[in-house]
Amino acid sequence: MKTAKLCWGQRYMWLRFHQLPPGHRHETHVVLRLGVYEGVTVANCRATLTYLARRHEALRTTFHLDGDGDPYQRVHPPGPVPATEVTTERDGTPSPAEVIEELSTRPFDLENEWPIRLCVITTGGAPKQMVVVLNHLAVDVWTIEALKRELRMQRAAHADRRPAALKPVRHQPVDLARYEASAEAAVTAARAVAHWENEIAQLPYDLFAARRGRPSDPVARHATLISPALLAVSRELAARHQVFPSLIHLTAYTAMMAAYTGSETVGHLSFVGNRDAHPYGDVLTCMFSPTLVRVDCSGDPAFGDLLARVSAAFATAREHAYLPYDEVVELLSREGSRRAHPVRLATEFNFIKQAAREYKGARTAFTSNPVPESWARTGTDTYVRVDEWRDAVAVSLHAASAVMDGTAVERFLRGFAAFVLAGLDNASLGDAARLAGFAPPDGLAAPPYLDAGDADPAAEQDLAEIVRQVNGLSEVDLARSYTLAGGRALRIPRVLADLGAQGWTGLDVCRLASPTPLRALARRLVSLSTHDRNRLGVVTS
Numbered sequence: 251m252k253t254a255k256l257c258w259g260q261r262y263m264w265l266r267f268h269q270l271p272p273g274h275r276h277e278t279h280v281v282l283r284l285g286v287y288e289g290v291t292v293a294n295c296r297a298t299l300t301y302l303a304r305r306h307e308a309l310r311t312t313f314h315l316d317g318d319g320d321p322y323q324r325v326h327p328p329g330p331v332p333a334t335e336v337t338t339e340r341d342g343t344p345s346p347a348e349v350i351e352e353l354s355t356r357p358f359d360l361e362n363e364w365p366i367r368l369c370v371i372t373t374g375g376a377p378k379q380m381v382v383v384l385n386h387l388a389v390d391v392w393t394i395e396a397l398k399r400e401l402r403m404q405r406a407a408h409a410d411r412r413p414a415a416l417k418p419v420r421h422q423p424v425d426l427a428r429y430e431a432s433a434e435a436a437v438t439a440a441r442a443v444a445h446w447e448n449e450i451a452q453l454p455y456d457l458f459a460a461r462r463g464r465p466s467d468p469v470a471r472h473a474t475l476i477s478p479a480l481l482a483v484s485r486e487l488a489a490r491h492q493v494f495p496s497l498i499h500l501t502a503y504t505a506m507m508a509a510y511t512g513s514e515t516v517g518h519l520s521f522v523g524n525r526d527a528h529p530y531g532d533v534l535t536c537m538f539s540p541t542l543v544r545v546d547c548s549g550d551p552a553f554g555d556l557l558a559r560v561s562a563a564f565a566t567a568r569e570h571a572y573l574p575y576d577e578v579v580e581l582l583s584r585e586g587s588r589r590a591h592p593v594r595l596a597t598e599f600n601f602i603k604q605a606a607r608e609y610k611g612a613r614t615a616f617t618s619n620p621v622p623e624s625w626a627r628t629g630t631d632t633y634v635r636v637d638e639w640r641d642a643v644a645v646s647l648h649a650a651s652a653v654m655d656g657t658a659v660e661r662f663l664r665g666f667a668a669f670v671l672a673g674l675d676n677a678s679l680g681d682a683a684r685l686a687g688f689a690p691p692d693g694l695a696a697p698p699y700l701d702a703g704d705a706d707p708a709a710e711q712d713l714a715e716i717v718r719q720v721n722g723l724s725e726v727d728l729a730r731s732y733t734l735a736g737g738r739a740l741r742i743p744r745v746l747a748d749l750g751a752q753g754w755t756g757l758d759v760c761r762l763a764s765p766t767p768l769r770a771l772a773r774r775l776v777s778l779s780t781h782d783r784n785r786l787g788v789v790t791s
Contacts, residue, residue: 252325254427256313258439259524259537261740262575263386264313264321266628267360268743269759274624275357280389281350282382284401287409292335292377294408295370299331299382302400303366307422308388308535313360315744319722325424326364333368338378346371350381358385365389390538391602392523397534423535429528430574438527442573443581445566449544450585453517456594458631458653460512460691466651470626472619473647473656475663476609480643483671491554493561496601499636499643500543500564501557502669502682503599506662508547509683510654512691517544518597520564527572540598541571542578547679554675576739579763583733586765596631601638609642614667616660622648629760661686705772709754713772716748728769732762739763753778 256264267278286295303309307325314322336349344352346369353367365385370377380401389397400416407414429435456462488495500520507516519540525531545563547556586592625633625648633648645666649659665686669677672685683690714726723736733739742762749757756774 251327252307252424253322254325254424255431256321256323256740257423257427257535257537258430258572258574259390259539260313260323260387260535262539263536265576265579265739265742265759265763267387268746269629270624270627272357274627276355277624277628278386279354279358280384280386280394281354282380282384282394282398284380284382284398284405286377286380287405289409290377290405291408292370292372292375294405295377295380296330296333296368298380298401298404298408299333299366299368300329301404302397303331303364304328305400305416305419306397306534307424308393308533309366310364311388311423312362312364313387315361315747319720319738319741319744321740321743323423323427325422331364331366331368333370335370335372337375338371338373353381354383360385360387387536389534390523390536392525392537393534419534421530421533423533426528426530426533426535426537429530435528439573439577442570443577445570446542446573446578447581447585449517449542450581450593450595452515452544453593453595454513454515455586455589455591457507457511457513457517457597458594461510461654462652464652466655468621468651470622470648470650471654471656471659472622472625472649473659473663474617474619474644475614475646475667476611476617476642476644477614477667477671478609478612478642479614480645480667480670481638481641483673484638484643487670487673491557493557495638496603496636497557497561497564498670499601499645500599501553501560502666503634503636504545504547504560505553505556505669505679505682506666506686507597508679509665509686509688510658510662510691514546514548515544516547517542517595518599519543519595520567521598521600522568522571524572539571539573539575541567542595543567543599550678550680552675553669553677556679574740579739580733583731583739583763583765587731587734590765592764592766594631596629598630598633600633600635602635603638605638605640607637607639609639609644611642616663618656618660619646626650629758658688661688705769705775706777709772709775709777710769712749712752712754713768713775716745716752717768720744720748726768728772729767731765731767732771733765735768737762749775750778 270277310326311323336346353369365388367383369381371379404414484495484498487498504516520543521538522541523538543563545559582593631650631653635646637644645663647659647663668685669682714728717737718726720741721737726735742759754775755778756776
């Protein structure tokens, strides 16, 4: 079996996965529903996935905490992909919906389970649909499209009783990991880190400082606006300004954020594939990571001016996007320590083109979605996703209740669409606020104070010793943050696991990665009884 460090693109998802409580880790799952050609058998479906896992090592890889401190990936020999067969007929067995719900919500056991599950839905013994559940550590959008393409080719070949003509696989994730351990990659990362350090130093400590309140019920909100008109207008604007349509939407997002928060600097994380940043762009694995886009919104710029600022900021950000995300977490922590209060960078924007998907509607539709309970535990303030379909644009917003209520979420989405549909180069941020119906923020709240405090001596001792051991340190100063004490962000999941083994709970990835002194974090530790440890599934060995 081959082993390697985590690839840089996997590190963001590694930390996100471990930030979530076990019952909410399906937030990192990807579920694919695939039709089955006439004449394809259940055995063909199983063979298709097994062949994919043979070709692509990412699908037969497990992820481990132990080793020399940093997590690593282990590639297993080829073998059959675990598959579940379920029928649509009422025969007393669980229904397809029940089986798929279980497969898509049960967290992956990263150390013992391959990051792929297969369910074949049959009627009368004939397969009608394949449902594939993937762990995001193994795939990104590019990977998913490549896998879909190979699955279509194999299903067609099975139906026609002929071999599938798939291109040979040149590179695997371990090849990419080997490159990322090279001196060449280290130079790339160092340049990117220097850029991020400068950008983070110019961020406000909290984009939502003037709006942030106490979390309320529900913990978060999720709504979607779908508009056929947005597709045509955004493409027309993109052609007029000679930019990609994604930048039109990113400009509308920036305008809405500036209008809502009242901030003259809007920083957010945009997701970048990074496949053109190195010689291994064809590797099927999770290669994307978020990159900081910081836009100066001062002076009430008109749409055309703001678009130019956004385009320049995004282009610069892409040039410095390829680096290990855990190092970004450490930069934010150190900057928070320098300012003596946390610097939040918890707003995300994602643009995805899905040419195969259709809306098939003529009118704009606004939908309030179920409460995103799992997403609310990621530590993110807002997440906006723009999907460009064949005949419409869908804009989806997740927002924590501390920064947006239901009315603000709806106004944000409708304002987003109205700002683009206005199609006016001279539409300003003031116009954006009026289109959305946002009243000016009340004013900046005082930044949170980093309280050193005192804690249970046993909690302090265990926390200090575990941080020391996991990070290979000679000593740990509890008056300093985890990062300033020498802790590495990538090793936080190991620290949390070891704390759990000692019977402590109360911390998570975000808290340990913050600039809060370790002594103050120790105050959050709660001792678990044996009963609670068993009930919560805390690892004790």
